[in-house]
Amino acid sequence: MRHSVLLIHLDNFRHNLGVIRKLVGPRVKISVSMKADAYGHGALDIARAAERGGADFLGVATPQEGMELRRAGVVMPILLYGLCLPEEHKLLVQHDISAVAVDDPGIEAFEGAAEKLGRPALLHLKIDTGMGRIGCAPEDAVRLAARIASSPFLRLEGVATHFPCSDEKDLGFTRQQIALFRDLVNRIKAAGVNPGLLHASNSGGVLQCPEANFSMVRPGILPFGYYPSREVARPLDIRPVMELRSRVLFLKKVPAGTPISYGCTYRTPAPTWIATLGVGYADGYPRSLSNRGRVLIKGRTYPVVGRVTMDQVMVDLGPQTEIRRYDEAVMFGPDPAGPGAEDLAELAGTIPYEITCGINRRVPRLVVGAETDGQDPR
Numbered sequence: 008m009r010h011s012v013l014l015i016h017l018d019n020f021r022h023n024l025g026v027i028r029k030l031v032g033p034r035v036k037i038s039v040s041m042k043a044d045a046y047g048h049g050a051l052d053i054a055r056a057a058e059r060g061g062a063d064f065l066g067v068a069t070p071q072e073g074m075e076l077r078r079a080g081v082v083m084p085i086l087l088y089g090l091c092l093p094e095e096h097k098l099l100v101q102h103d104i105s106a107v108a109v110d111d112p113g114i115e116a117f118e119g120a121a122e123k124l125g126r127p128a129l130l131h132l133k134i135d136t137g138m139g140r141i142g143c144a145p146e147d148a149v150r151l152a153a154r155i156a157s158s159p160f161l162r163l164e165g166v167a168t169h170f171p172c173s174d175e176k177d178l179g180f181t182r183q184q185i186a187l188f189r190d191l192v193n194r195i196k197a198a199g200v201n202p203g204l205l206h207a208s209n210s211g212g213v214l215q216c217p218e219a220n221f222s223m224v225r226p227g228i229l230p231f232g233y234y235p236s237r238e239v240a241r242p243l244d245i246r247p248v249m250e251l252r253s254r255v256l257f258l259k260k261v262p263a264g265t266p267i268s269y270g271c272t273y274r275t276p277a278p279t280w281i282a283t284l285g286v287g288y289a290d291g292y293p294r295s296l297s298n299r300g301r302v303l304i305k306g307r308t309y310p311v312v313g314r315v316t317m318d319q320v321m322v323d324l325g326p327q328t329e330i331r332r333y334d335e336a337v338m339f340g341p342d343p344a345g346p347g348a349e350d351l352a353e354l355a356g357t358i359p360y361e362i363t364c365g366i367n368r369r370v371p372r373l374v375v376g377a378e379t380d381g382q383d384p385r
Contacts, residue, residue, distance in 0.1 A: 010285025
């Protein structure tokens with residue numbers, strides 16, 4: 008085992024999923040994001056917990072992410088949120104992974120792959136109503152939906168869009184998107200096409216735009232215990248799922264004026280105890296937290312001092328301390344007494360998504376919760 012460990016609290020994840028289910032109601036499907044190894048939490052463990060917890064879909068960013076879940080025995084519906092390369096259309100159809108369609112060439116490629124394999128390709132037409140990333144132009148939506156629905160080798164499983172501003176206080180742009188999406192869906196229906204599942208809302212939409220729940224929602228960070236921004240109201244009892252712990256590897260009493268770490272960016276203002284922890288930026292603890300971060304040890308938080316190094320972090324414990332060598336230190340996690348990923352993100356000038364996604368695979372994973380015995384290091 009290394010000096011640091013990443014704990015994944017599956018009980019908190021299941022709790023969060025239940026909170027979201029209660030919020031959106033029993034008739035709205037929930038797609039849980041598995042992107043980037045489930046935002047760094049471990050896609051397979053989260054997928055199994057999501058399936059047991061009542062999720063309806065799993066969302067992936069690449070065909071490889073979806074195929075890894077299939078090969079591990081996950082049978083619940085999987086939706087590729089992004090686009091794929093020409094050689095990957097056949098793989099998606101083979102592995103029964105639903106995919107996003109945005110234009111004629113993509114639709115034709117899926118049609119050809121499905122015809123060769125003798126099984127339908129499951130497609131979700133993505134409409135760009137304002138994200139400016141992927142999606143068909145609104146004026147092409149009805150035609151493309153009809154194109155998919157008319158093919159014997161394709162199935163229009165859903166119609167979707169995405170909100171770029173749903174986590175902001177000003178929802179004017181998002182409400183314009185909702186109105187446009189509703190209008191396009193009505194036009195698709197008027198053309199005699201069943202649009203299937205309708206989905207648009209990410210975490211911000213789930214929290215602030217219940218009228219956009221439609222048939223399915225796609226919350227990203229919310230199931231993992233964090234709100235998408237500081238601008239949204241926080242009415243839900245959601246709990247962080249990830250916890251990064253390390254150990255005190257060394258302690259020393261130093262005099263005033265002692266320089267700490269590379270560049271000597273910190274000098275002790277008075278005699279103090281310095282603890283060295285076995286975690287660094289190579290593990291995913293951001294270097295931008297140098298002289299900014301705080302660490303929870305034995306119920307108290309202490310400042311990170313000096314530059315965060317590749318494998319170690321220094322902490323100023325003060326002139327007197329009861330902390331001992333090999334004591335545990337919480338870098339971030341669900342304990343309200345210490346920092347969470349959101350606190351670190353604000354100090355580092357980023358978002359909690361980047362903090363959780365950034366924990367390196369050299370840090371062993373330990374999955375804890377009612378579905379495990381707590382003895383499954385990854």
